[in-house]
Amino acid sequence: MTINQTLPNPAPVFNQVAAFANSISFDTIPGHVSTTAKLLVLDLIGVLIAASKLEAGRIARDHAVRHWAAGEGAPSARLMLDGRKVSLPGCGFATATQIDNLDAHDGWQPSKGHAGAALLPALIAFAEAAPAVSGREALTAMVLGYEVSYRAAAALHATVSDYHTSGAWNAIGCAVIGARLHQMDDTVLRHALGIAEYHGPRSQMMREIANPSMLHDGTGFGAPVGIYAVLAAEDGFTGAPAATIEFDDAAFAWADLGENWLTAQQYIKPYPVCRWAHAPIDATLRLRRDHKLTPEMIERVDISTFKYSAELNGDVPSTSPMAQYSLAWPIAAALARGRVGVDEVMEQSFADPVLTGLTARIHASVDPAIDATFPDQRLASVSIALTDGTVLDSGPTEASGGPDPQPTEAEVVEKYRAFAGTVLSQARVHEIETAVMGLDGPSADFKTVLDSLAGTVA
The missing domain is CATH 1.10.4100.10 (2-methylcitrate dehydratase PrpD)
Structure with a gap:
């Protein structure tokens, strides 16, 4: 400057x-x-x-x-x-x-x-x-x-x-x-x-x-x-x-x-972790689904990604911030649970022996070709070695959630309901959603949203 x-x-x-x-x-x-x-x-x-x-x-x-x-x-x-x-x-x-x-x-x-x-x-x-x-x-x-x-x-x-x-x-x-x-x-x-x-x-x-x-x-x-x-x-x-x-x-x-x-x-994150981990999460979830993987089948996971992504934490987290700035932990969650949601970055998950065991088997390295695409793209490829000697490779994968393609309205609403539903009743989740989705109406009042949100959780 x-x-x-x-x-x-x-x-x-x-x-x-x-x-x-x-x-x-x-x-x-x-x-x-x-x-x-x-x-x-x-x-x-x-x-x-x-x-x-x-x-x-x-x-x-x-x-x-x-x-x-x-x-x-x-x-x-x-x-x-x-x-x-x-x-x-x-x-x-x-x-x-x-x-x-x-x-x-x-x-x-x-x-x-x-x-x-x-x-x-x-x-x-x-x-x-x-x-x-x-x-x-x-x-x-x-x-x-x-x-x-x-x-x-x-x-x-x-x-x-x-x-x-x-x-x-x-x-x-x-x-x-x-x-x-x-x-x-x-x-x-x-x-x-x-x-x-x-x-x-x-x-x-x-x-x-x-x-x-x-x-x-x-x-x-x-x-x-x-x-x-x-x-x-x-x-x-x-x-x-x-x-x-x-x-x-x-x-x-x-x-x-x-x-x-x-x-x-913009993108909208489907997972509550650093965006740099999203492409390998997507690749891992796809391999898990396509090959019906279970944790006991996994020998080793290798992630090829850009420099910043490879520098994310590789250890078992002890705090929620560590879990969110981790690469290995959300990959372990994706493999073990088939999801990376709010619960997976909360402290009650950190003692799960399946997750901790998988985390130790996950390794990351920098791929120069992928690194050259950052920050315009968030790419990664995931290779999973199985205990029977089979090696599965995702190929280069772009993080989901946008910007191209943009997430659909249905996807955004589904995420909102999943996240809000971890805290609030279904009725209150619906009340807030209705108020927000009506904001573009000619008589809509933003104060209605605030009034719906301001009440305590209890």
């Missing part, structure tokens, strides 16, 4: 971004994009619900109540599935941390990360404090957030050498959502984007991969930073410009804003 560029006035690209943020509406968004946004919201809510039983989610909610309370006269927001009120940044922190700690949310492959896990928490926080937010305006805000976040990600990855977590750039998307809902003028918007970029967590992704913890993808601080940036800018705090928008070496990322809709180019 050019660090000494002086911009006394807004760069033309900022004016382009501001004009887009001000002019975008439900009617100007292509129909397939707004439909995708609705399904992304449903998927994220399913992850939010399932993640409520994680220790990270509980800690984050309790922490927000104790330390991120709303001051006297300040806007507040309810914590979803909890009901207690906190400040808007506190709501963003708790909600984003909860979603981020169940690695099952959307992503755009070139970004090597995730926007929705921060954008939905920001939307929830701002909408909680707003007099009214229609369903269509909520979907419009999400699309705006996706389009800005992923372009900021592209600019950041192209202009810095380190691999930062998603919080480094999804904070900017959270800020533009707040600016939209608060109807900010361009001067205040420019400072909000600059503050969000400056304070967004430039945390090291590969440190977290090597040492999995509740920090996860940095989104737990991306969301509150973006929310804070809006509130601070409204108070007169300055912070412009955002380099990943206005500096010359970032301009390429914004050239097609409003024409090329990145919202509809």
Whole structure:
């Protein structure tokens, strides 16, 4: 990134971004994009619900109540599935941390990360404090957030050498959502984007991969930073410009804003583990199904994949974050149970002798040809040696869930029901689903979704 560029006035690209943020509406968004946004919201809510039983989610909610309370006269927001009120940044922190700690949310492959896990928490926080937010305006805000976040990600990855977590750039998307809902003028918007970029967590992704913890993808601080940036800018705090928008070496990322809709180019994870493990999971499940494999038939499993995937954890996990940033563990689950779901990354599964035994037989290596396709593709091939001497080979396999082909509406709804159903009653799962799937209706109210979500789990 050019660090000494002086911009006394807004760069033309900022004016382009501001004009887009001000002019975008439900009617100007292509129909397939707004439909995708609705399904992304449903998927994220399913992850939010399932993640409520994680220790990270509980800690984050309790922490927000104790330390991120709303001051006297300040806007507040309810914590979803909890009901207690906190400040808007506190709501963003708790909600984003909860979603981020169940690695099952959307992503755009070139970004090597995730926007929705921060954008939905920001939307929830701002909408909680707003007099009214229609369903269509909520979907419009999400699309705006996706389009800005992923372009900021592209600019950041192209202009810095380190691999930062998603919080480094999804904070900017959270800020533009707040600016939209608060109807900010361009001067205040420019400072909000600059503050969000400056304070967004430039945390090291590969440190977290090597040492999995509740920090996860940095989104737990991306969301509150973006929310804070809006509130601070409204108070007169300055912070412009955002380099990943206005500096010359970032301009390429914004050239097609409003024409090329990145919202509809995302994947939706079918499994609650790092996306880098999905292709070998798909390959393993196919071999298991086609050859009717059972654990006792397996002698050895060899995975050929890209570098980042091969660097995922290969040991038996002791925490949910370790299971989610593992390669061997979800492959063992796929072989033993024929699925990789929420239960497979929970601690009660870690003592399963079948899973632990299989994990020790799984090995990964880097395939240079596959590595050359990353990040545009997530490929892997799996070779399974059986105890009778047979060797089964999957061949190169692309991760399912999109972007090509996109998951169907039925697939997204099925995943939502499976995830939400691990926590809530069938009746409440249906109530929330109905509210979300109706967000694109002319009289839909996003507050209906929030009211359905805000009640406690019990």
